[in-house]
Amino acid sequence: MxxxxxxxxxxxxxxxxxxxxxxxxxxxxRRGHEVEVIFIPxxxxxxxxxxxxxxxxxxxxxxxxxxxxxxxxxxxxIRHPNKVCWFIHHVRVFYxxxxxxxxxxxxxxxxxxxxxxLMEADTAALKEARLLFSNSQVVAxxxxxxxxxxxEVLYPPVFEPERFRSGGYGEExxxxxxxxxxxxxxxxxxxxxxxxxPVRLRLCGASFGDDYVASLQETARRLDLEDRVVIDAxxxxxxxxxxxxxxxxxxxxxxxxxxxxxxPTLEAAxxxxxxxxxxxxxxxxxFVQDGVNGVVVAPEPEALAEAFDRLYADRALAAxxxxxxxxxxxxxxxxxxxxxxxxxx
Amino acid sequence: xxxxxxxxxxxxxxxxxxxxxxHLVANLIRHGVDAEAMSIPxxxxxxxxxxxxxxxARSIHVTNADRVIALKFPAYLVPHHNKVLWVLHQYRQAYDxxxxxxxxxxxxxxxxxxxxxxxGADDRAFAExxxxxxxxxxxxxxxxxxxxxxxxxxxxxxxxxxxFTGGPMDGYIFAGGRVGNAKRQKLLVRALQHAPGVRLVIAxxxxxxxxxxxxxxxxxxxxxxxxxxxxxxxxxxxxxATLVNNATAGVYIPFDEDSVGYVTMEAxxxxxxxxxxxxxxxxxxxxxxxxxxxxxxxxxxxxxxxxRALSIPAKAASLGKAAQQLLEARELTWPATIARLLS
Numbered sequence: 001m002x003x004x005x006x007x008x009x010x011x012x013x014x015x016x017x018x019x020x021x022x023x024x025x026x027x028x029x030r031r032g033h034e035v036e037v038i039f040i041p042x043x044x045x046x047x048x049x050x051x052x053x054x055x056x057x058x059x060x061x062x063x064x065x066x067x068x069x070x071x072x073x074x075x076x077x078i079r080h081p082n083k084v085c086w087f088i089h090h091v092r093v094f095y096x097x098x099x100x101x102x103x104x105x106x107x108x109x110x111x112x113x114x115x116x117x118l119m120e121a122d123t124a125a126l127k128e129a130r131l132l133f134s135n136s137q138v139v140a141x142x143x144x145x146x147x148x149x150x151x152e153v154l155y156p157p158v159f160e161p162e163r164f165r166s167g168g169y170g171e172e173x174x175x176x177x178x179x180x181x182x183x184x185x186x187x188x189x190x191x192x193x194x195x196x197x198p199v200r201l202r203l204c205g206a207s208f209g210d211d212y213v214a215s216l217q218e219t220a221r222r223l224d225l226e227d228r229v230v231i232d233a234x235x236x237x238x239x240x241x242x243x244x245x246x247x248x249x250x251x252x253x254x255x256x257x258x259x260x261x262x263x264p265t266l267e268a269a270x271x272x273x274x275x276x277x278x279x280x281x282x283x284x285x286x287f288v289q290d291g292v293n294g295v296v297v298a299p300e301p302e303a304l305a306e307a308f309d310r311l312y313a314d315r316a317l318a319a320x321x322x323x324x325x326x327x328x329x330x331x332x333x334x335x336x337x338x339x340x341x342x343x344x345x
Numbered sequence: 346x347x348x349x350x351x352x353x354x355x356x357x358x359x360x361x362x363x364x365x366x367x368h369l370v371a372n373l374i375r376h377g378v379d380a381e382a383m384s385i386p387x388x389x390x391x392x393x394x395x396x397x398x399x400x401x402a403r404s405i406h407v408t409n410a411d412r413v414i415a416l417k418f419p420a421y422l423v424p425h426h427n428k429v430l431w432v433l434h435q436y437r438q439a440y441d442x443x444x445x446x447x448x449x450x451x452x453x454x455x456x457x458x459x460x461x462x463x464x465g466a467d468d469r470a471f472a473e474x475x476x477x478x479x480x481x482x483x484x485x486x487x488x489x490x491x492x493x494x495x496x497x498x499x500x501x502x503x504x505x506x507x508x509f510t511g512g513p514m515d516g517y518i519f520a521g522g523r524v525g526n527a528k529r530q531k532l533l534v535r536a537l538q539h540a541p542g543v544r545l546v547i548a549x550x551x552x553x554x555x556x557x558x559x560x561x562x563x564x565x566x567x568x569x570x571x572x573x574x575x576x577x578x579x580x581x582x583x584x585x586a587t588l589v590n591n592a593t594a595g596v597y598i599p600f601d602e603d604s605v606g607y608v609t610m611e612a613x614x615x616x617x618x619x620x621x622x623x624x625x626x627x628x629x630x631x632x633x634x635x636x637x638x639x640x641x642x643x644x645x646x647x648x649x650x651x652x653r654a655l656s657i658p659a660k661a662a663s664l665g666k667a668a669q670q671l672l673e674a675r676e677l678t679w680p681a682t683i684a685r686l687l688s
Contacts, residue, residue: 004356011349011410012379036356041349041383041423043406055404058397060388064356 001344002034004061006078007071008042013208015178016263017072017088020135023159024069024343027336036064040075046105046114049091053077053121069343070129077125084343085129087151089139089259094118095146123147131345136260136283154342155334158263163238164270166326167246169318172200173276173308174248176241177264179207179233183255184299185216187278191304193223199312201225201252202244204232245271249318250311254278254299261287269293269329274321276307287332293324346378346687349410351420352433354384362433366416368504372679378687385420392450392459395419395436399466414686416480418463422470429686430471431499432488433480439463440491468492478685482627483603499686500604502679505582509614511665512590514658517544517574518620519592521585522608524560524577525552528599532645534560537569539649543656545596548576548588585611594655594665595619598643601626605677613637613672618664620651631675637668 005028007021018039025035040059042052053074061068061080068080076085090096093103094115105111126132126149134140134151143151177183185203192201207213213233220229236244245251251268253275260283265275269287277284278299288294295311297303311318329335350373352366366382373380385402389395402422407413415421417434438448439460450456471477471494478499479485488494503509524530530547537545551557557577564570580588589595595612597619604627612619613631619638621628634640639654641647655661672678676685 002357009383010408011383012347012381013409034357036354038354038386039383040385041351041405041407043408045406045408048406051404052406055401058401059386060394060397061356061386062388 001066002064003028003344004036004038004065004068004080005071006038006040006068006075008056008073008075009039010044011041019159019263020086020088020156021071023157024339026159027340031340042074046093046111049074050114050117050121053118057125067344073122074125076129077121079128083129084131084133085126086133086135086154086343087126087139087143088135088156090122090142090146091118092259096142119146123149126151131343133342137286138283139259152342154339155332156260156263157334157336157339158266158270161270161329161335163242164267165242165246166272166322169249169315169322170247171198171312172202172248173250173252173311174202174204174244174268174273175252175264176204176236176244176267177253177255177262178205179203179213179216179231181212182257183253184278185212186219187254187299187301187304188252189216189219189223189225189229190301191308192225192229194301194305195308195312196305197309197312198228199249199308201229201308202232202248203229204234204236204240204244206235207233241267242271245273248273249315250274250276250295250322252276252304252308253281253284254304255281255284256299258282258284261285266329266334269322269325272319272322272326274311274318274325276304276311278304287328288325289328291321293321293328295321346411347409348373348378348380348412348414348687349407350380350382350414350416351407351423352382352384352416353387353418353420355387362417364504365433365501368679369414372683376680376683376687385423387417387419389436389438390449392456395439395450395459396462399462403466412687415474418467421474422466424473428474430474430477431480431686432477432484432496435467435484435487436463437487440487464491476688481604482630499682500677502677502682503607503610503614504679505586506614506678508582508586509589509611510586511616511669512587514593514661515591516593516656517546517591518594518596518652518655519588519612519617520545520547520549520596521589521611522549522597522599522606523552524549524556528597529643530556530560531563532598532643532648533596534563534569534573535567535645536648536652537564537572538567539646540652540656542572543649543652544572544574545652546574546576546588546592548574548578548580548585550579551577586615589615589617592617593658594638594661596621596648596652597625597628597632598622598648599625599628602628605631610672610677613668616662616665616669618655618661618668620648620655622648631668631671631677633671636664637671638664 057077067082070076132151133154140151253264274294276295290296295307402419413425413428418436477496564573597608621632622643632638639651641651
C-alpha cells in the first residue's frame, strides 16, 4: 500500500510527536509498504491557528497515496478520501486547559469564538476520517466529551523494544524524560530528601530551557543531595537509555496531567522496571496499576519518598512489579503488529 | 543557529533535487548548525490549482528557525524574516515553457492572469529575501530575463568529495557520465584513431540499450577496440571514484551543457585535468585551456591531439593540480557554499 504519514511540527524540535511518525514509517516499510513522511511546519500561535488549519485543509495530495494517516494537530484537518486519524492530542489550551493558568489568551468574546470555531473544525475533520484512533484513553475521553466522537485507543509502542535489557535491581531510581517543569522532576528531588534509605536518583534528558535545569541543580544543592542525585541534562542516546534502565531499581515518572502513559513508562516496562507515578499524572495510571505492576501515590514528596524506600528495602518487590509491568505491555496490546493492522484496517 | 530548509515534493520521487536537499542539510549540520528539511506537497493540475498552492505556501507559519533556505516554487513563498533563496526551480510552465508552448496554463485571459499571479508572487518572494542565488547558469538567465533580477550562481557542489582522493595514473583517459548522443562518446572513439597507444575507458549508464553495441561496432570498424573499455551501467559511487582516481585525465564533451557538470567536478576533485570541446557550454567555465585541462575543437583530429598531449603524466599531473586548486578557489565546495548561504 502507498501510505502518506502527515503530521505538523515546529521546526527543529524533536520529541514524542515526531517519533511516533518516524517509527511507524519504519515499521510499515519493514512490512513492505511504500511510505512518505510529511511534516508540515506549524507555529503554536493562537492568532494564526485558523489560517494555518485552512492551509492544511487546502493541501492537495493528488492520487499519490492509497491511505493517509495523520498525527499531531492540526494535521487531522487535511483532506483525503482515505484518511485515518491517529489523534495524539488536541490543541489543549483551547480544550481541557482553557480554565487553567495554561490558557495563553484572555477569556473574552473573541477567543471564545475562536475556541468554538476550532472545536467545530476539529469535529468536522475527525468525522471525515475513515477510522479514528487516539493514543490513550485520556485523549479518547476528551474526543468523546468535546467532539462527541468515539476514538479507538491505539497505544503507541516504542521502537525496536527488543533492544531493552533487564539486569539486577540496583540502588538507583531512574527517570529518562525531558527535563521540564510539567514533568515535575523537582518533585522527585524533593522526595529524595525525605527518604530514609540511601536510595539514589538519576534524572536524564534534554530540556528546552536552561532555567528549569538550573533550578533542579539548585534544589539538589539546597537539600544537600548532590552525592545522591545525578542530573544529566542532555539528549540521551538510545543505548545510554537502555543501559540506565538495565540495572535501575525502578523508573519514576510524575508528570502533571499527561495525555498518555508516556514513553518512559513503556521503556521501563520493556526493561522489566516498574514505574513509580502519581495520581494526577493523567494517562500514566492507564498503564500503571498500584501494587500490581507499579506504584501510584499522591503527588507529594513524602508519599514518593515512602515509595522509593519501599522498593529500595524490598528488591523482590521491585522485581515482581517490574515483571508485571512487562506483562502489562502484552495485556494492553502495545505492539507494532497490532498498531499496523488497526491503522490499515 | 537553527536553519530550516524548505522545499516542495512529489511523493515517491527521489531525484537530484532531493539528493541536493539531503546533502545541504547534512552539510549544514557538519558546519555546526541545527538544521532539518521540510518538504511541502505540491500539485499543479489543473492550472487553477496553482493559486491554491501559492496561498497555502503564504499561509504557512515558520517559527523556531533563525534562517530559512528555500529551494523551489512555491516553498520559497513561505514567509520568514530571514529567508535565503537558492532557486533550483521556478514554475517553468509560467516562464520559458510557457513561451515554448509547453505549459499546462491555458493561453486564455484567465491563463494569463494565473501566469501573472505566479510571476508576481515570485517577484515578491525575491524582493523579501535576504539573498537570492541561482542553482545554475540557466536559472540565473531565467531570473534575469523574466524577473529582471541579477543574482549570482551558486552551483551544487560535489556531494561526496572524500571519495575522489586521486591515485596512481594507470595510463587511460576516463569518460564518465551518462552515455548517449548528447554526450558524444562516438566522437571519443573516433578520436582514438588519431591518438596511437592511448587507452580510453567509457563508463556510465546508457540512455538506450543499443548504445554499447553501437560503440563496440564503431571501435571494431576503426580498429581501436583493443584500446577501448566499455562499462555501460549505473556504477556505484565508490566504483566510479576508483575509475576517476586511477585515470591519467578525464574527458567530457557534452553539447552545450547547462552547468560545469558533476563529471568535471569529480575529475578536478581527484586532481585530474579534463579535456573538453569549444561547444561544451558550462563546462568551459572551469576547464581552461592549458590551465586546468585542454579545450579542443569537436573533431576527432583535435580531440586525438588532446588525448596524446594529456597522456604525458607530468603534463597531466601539473594541469590536474591546478584543476583541484580551482575547485577550492571557485568555492565549488560544500563548506564554501554553506558559508554563502548562511552569510
